[in-house]
Amino acid sequence: MNYEKALENFPVPVVLEKYDCEGCGEKVKLTEIPIMGGPDMGKVEQFILGCKCGDKDIELRVIENERKAKMNRAKGVFDQNSLVNQSLLKATFENYVPPTPELEKAKRDLVEYAWTFNPREGKNLLLTGTYGTGKSHLSFSVAKKLIENGHTALFLSVPKLLTKIKETFNAKASFSENDLLNYIAEVDLLVLDDLGTEYTNMRNGADNWTWTKLFEVIDSRSGKHTIYTTNLSSTELESKVNARNFSRIMDNTDVVKMDGRDYRKKTF
Numbered sequence: 097m098n099y100e101k102a103l104e105n106f107p108v109p110v111v112l113e114k115y116d117c118e119g120c121g122e123k124v125k126l127t128e129i130p131i132m133g134g135p136d137m138g139k140v141e142q143f144i145l146g147c148k149c150g151d152k153d154i155e156l157r158v159i160e161n162e163r164k165a166k167m168n169r170a171k172g173v174f175d176q177n178s179l180v181n182q183s184l185l186k187a188t189f190e191n192y193v194p195p196t197p198e199l200e201k202a203k204r205d206l207v208e209y210a211w212t213f214n215p216r217e218g219k220n221l222l223l224t225g226t227y228g229t230g231k232s233h234l235s236f237s238v239a240k241k242l243i244e245n246g247h248t249a250l251f252l253s254v255p256k257l258l259t260k261i262k263e264t265f266n267a268k269a270s271f272s273e274n275d276l277l278n279y280i281a282e283v284d285l286l287v288l289d290d291l292g293t294e295y296t297n298m299r300n301g302a303d304n305w306t307w308t309k310l311f312e313v314i315d316s317r318s319g320k321h322t323i324y325t326t327n328l329s330s331t332e333l334e335s336k337v338n339a340r341n342f343s344r345i346m347d348n349t350d351v352v353k354m355d356g357r358d359y360r361k362k363t364f
Contacts (some may be wrong), residue, residue, distance in 0.1 A: 112142070119149040180236070180251055187233045188240065196356045199229060205352050206234040210241040213321065215284040220317075222345065223325040224333075225354035231325040234354075235287045238323060242285050249285040254310075255294045261309055281316035285323065288313070291345075292328040292336040307338045314344045324349075 113126040124146040130139065189207055194200040202223070209221060223231040239249035264273040280286060294306060314322075324345060326333055334342040 117147050117149065120147060122146050122148050180253070181232075184232055184236045184251075187236045189234070189237045192230055192233050192237065194230070199354060199356050202230075202352050202354045203234060206238055209323075210238045213242055213245070213247065213285070215247060215321070218318075218320045218322075218348065220321065220345075220347075220349035221323045221352055222349050223323065223352045223354055224329075225327070226356065227327055229354040229356045231327075231354050232289050235289065235323045235325055239285055239287050247284040248282070249287070250280065250283045251287040251289060252280075253289045254291050257288070257313070258294055258306065258309060277312060277316060280313055281320075283320075285321045286313075286317055287323045287325070289325050291324050291326045292333050307341060310337055310341050311344065314341060318347075 110128050111125050112128055115124060115126075116122070117124045124144050126142060126144055128140045128142045130141075189203065189210075192203060194203050206221075209219075221235075223235060225231060236251050239251045242249045261273055261276060263269055264271060264276065328336060330342075333345075337345070
């Protein structure tokens with residue numbers, strides 16, 4: 097109801113108080129005016145004039161709807177079938193059979209991570225070890241379980257992620273780099289698989305573009321859950337991603353060691 101319009105033909109309201117509304121920030125007036133007719137004639141009613149909280153609510157809903165639309169566009173870009181190896185799509189906790197006690201412990205750690213997941217209390221894991229021990233299998237299983245439980249999760253091979261970002265440089269691209277990075281920053285869990293296998297041009301000992309993009313992704317995940325997997329040792333990984341990125345990766349991060357024989361070759 098537009099009270100200001102309705103009061104045009106009424107007696108001048110008495111201003112009781114003037115103040116700044118905490119909701120919309122506008123200067124408002126608390127007024128009172130007698131009711132001029134009907135069974136309540138003569139009673140005094142109070143009105144707040146100048147408040148735009150209703151307009152603010154509409155504005156916030158528009159902004160939120162636009163944000164969700166951008167997220168949905170980015171989600172479409174991250175088609176799991178194009179960014180996840182086909183062999184991983186059927187990976188679950190149940191079909192991972194650890195061949196050693198160390199890998200059995202790693203599985204328990206990842207299962208506990210999934211079942212105790214709280215999106216408001218970010219905690220990172222770094223799965224490190226030799227090739228084929230199930231690092232990708234278990235981290236994909238975490239992402240799958242969280243999605244089943246109603247959370248948002250994204251599993252990305254680091255080399256393929258960087259390729260996706262480069263695709264945004266094409267003038268005909270249907271999505272922007274900001275769309276991708278915002279979506280990555282928002283999901284409840286991000287898995288960055290095969291960290292350190294991305295191509296780097298090490299001329300002059302540096303690859304500033306790759307390092308910058310990794311930093312943007314890693315930094316955007318501050319306070320959220322991220323799982324990293326790598327086949328590199330700590331020294332090798334620090335050299336590959338640079339000291340600043342390595343420091344960010346290790347912030348609030350537990351290391352899960354997964355050394356052993358190649359799990360993918362178990363049938364031999």
